[in-house]
Amino acid sequence: MSRAAEAEPAEPREHYLNAQYGVRSWLLTQDHKRIAILYLIGVTVFFAIGGVFAALIRMELLTPPGDLFQSETYNRLFTTHGVMMIFFFMIPAIPSVLGNFLIPLMIGAKDLAFPRINLLSWYLYIAGGLLALWAVIHGGVDTGWTFYTPYSTVYSNGYVVVTAVGIFIAGFSSILTGLNFLVTIHTMRAPGMTWMRLPLFVWAHYATAIIQLLGTPVIAITVLLVGAERVFHLGIFDPRQGGDPVLFQHLFWFYSHPAVYIMILPAMGVISELVTGMARKPIFGYKFIAGSSIAIAVLSFLVWGHHMFVSGQSVYAGLVFSILSFLVAIPSAIKVFNWTATLYKGSVSYQTPMLYALGFIGLFTIGGLTGLFLASVGLDIHVHDTYFIIAHFHYIMVGGTIMGYLGGLHYWWPKISGKLYPEAWARVSAWVIFLGFNLTFFPQFILGYLGMPRRYHAYPPEFQVLNVMSTAGASILGIGYMIPLVYFFWSMRYGKPAPANPWGATGLEWQTPSPPPTENFPVTPVVTREAYDYQTKEEPALG
Amino acid sequence: MADAHTAAPHGARSHLRHHFASLDAQKEAASLGMWAFLVTEVLFFGGMFAAYIVYRALFTRAFEGASNLLDLKLGAFNTAVLILSSLTMAMAVWAASQGRKNLIILFLILTIVLGSVFLGVKVIEYKQKFEHHEVPGPHFVVPEGLPRQAEIFFSLYFCMTGLHALHMVIGVGLLTWLILRARRGDFTVAYNSPVELTGLYWHFVDIIWIFLFPLLYLLGRHTL
């Protein structure tokens, strides 16, 4: 089943993992590959924390009465789940782990443009996360991850300011990552690596960087204003001083909608690589996928009001946001069509990365289509703040992004660790995750449509069956996530050594040993072939 | 790229970092990086400008009246000081491009002095606001004859000028660091990026003030 696998000689060779030993060499590293590993550890920890809170939520929702936690406590549970998952897992995961590791390799560079800023962005991420964690340990915040005013600025008695500062610091980390990627892609491509030869993974991260740079500062200033209102009583959003809470929502969603594209674009970039690599076919419609990434980045800034249809926003503004929200679905759909066309008549290998890619395409389509339902003002008013919304975004964020993340982790694991993961176990866990995920979230579409509100821990008895299904699914999903954790660790010690190119894929990252040496390429590659050039089977010229 | 003009006392120490193909590539990346950072600063301040625009449209009378309570003389003086500091900063960058160490230091010092004058004036203005109960919060007193939404104007005034002042403080810190490096002879014809990039930052902070001044100090003068 494995393709073109040349066994590497088993002599010790210097690479980025063993080039230097000791904690200092990791904590003071400027190597983008090591920083990616540092991020991998960080995002895994925060994902686990967010997952624990998800488990608590699902446990409470097993029975109709709110009997496991008090309402106040439940508010803190879902807020912590949201804050941890969104700001400390979803936004950083693929860019800071896979993007950091792969972008210099994919463009033939020795590192990112600003290695020290890369390390700084990791420290900022950890600092922000620890601050938010400190707030959680001391009781957390009960406002929802959306921090709507005036509750968050005036009435909440949680650790709003501390959490807001933690998010601010993590946002700065995201900005610096985007800045690094943007400059790197513009200025450090190897000779012959023109824009139109870039892997689509790189295009996806370029588009993501645009969003990170243009959007994150707005939420940064917004959380600062919330803090200023809470601490200094500077009432920008306080109705008692003439302020408008809806203005907070405008400023908040101006970032937080594009933020969801920060979460999905990198995953789409992964899928583009998986689909072409595992089907061994040039991608269908390269220019359309690259262009769609940029289109998504731009259009994503024009639709934020679709989160505010019931807020008191002007109906006319709502209609405009609605139409634009339909438009933003088009580039995503183009990508789905192109991935499918790539698979058609390809030599498809059903190994784990492909399983995740197929899962992504199916689940993202469902999530995306339900997004179109929500873009219709009339329908949104019916299901706003219900479990329909929760199902919609989890289909995209978990069924989409997390599948993309796991697929990418598996695909590039041989490159990152120099070891092969156990394929059989990986397939088992992919299936467990897929089935657990659908059992968790599909019932929530129905629950939401039937009217079960979100952020409530008590519900009418007639909703119990669906809730029990959802909790059962969540347990299965949780188990599914733990299996890769175990075998990835296992593979680092006991896995088979990986060749440079276990998948026989195109791309500069496969032309260097697994794991790569610290400087990535002993000689700077010169690129002469188009991306995904699967017709000719020779290796591209190096040097 | 002419490295032969290096006037650095420690000779041919290369500032080229290992992951760049050439010093030119490094400079290009550094410059693009700083401009990309300034983009984020535009959007950072921009959020507050958005709040300003909305509330000014909704509460025009309150904003015009409250604006007239600001000290126009101090505001105009500060604007002139900041523009002059931009000139001295530009001179520092020019001097760095010529590798003229003493001029670099002189202009950096002048810039710091002017920046400090600006900050000193802001302290005076803020103190005046405290004394006149114009600071939003529990001690705010709605000024005579104005709608209560004047408090929002002052909230925005303090947030916007406060954030701007914080950026100036950071700028003064950066300039001090530059002076220390300049004294060591770090800046030559071949390598002066830090001065240039700090200049970009300083000019940007000036641009923010160029908009803050009319929007905060001048918007209601025509009603007088």
Add this chain to the structure above:
Amino acid sequence: MSAPDGHRHPTLAAYFGVFAALMALTALTVWAAFQHLGIWNTPLALAIAMTKATLVALIFMHLLYSPKRTAIVFASSVMWLVILFVITLSDYLSRSWLPIYTR
């Protein structure tokens, strides 16, 4: 690729000229603020401010002598601000078009 920035600089005369222009425009904007121009007060103030900002960017910040890409990058930030301002303001201004909001 495009030429790296820093090879051409403004002349000293350009720097001092811009400085003089900035001071003059500041005086102008203060004077114009006291004139009764109706709805034109604000657009005029903004136009003067944008002129000053443009001069600082082009000459002091060397944008005129930088690769075109730099100008595009910076202009995009302004464009995005316009998106934020226009769409947010359009919400507030269009609320009164339907008589269902009491104000």
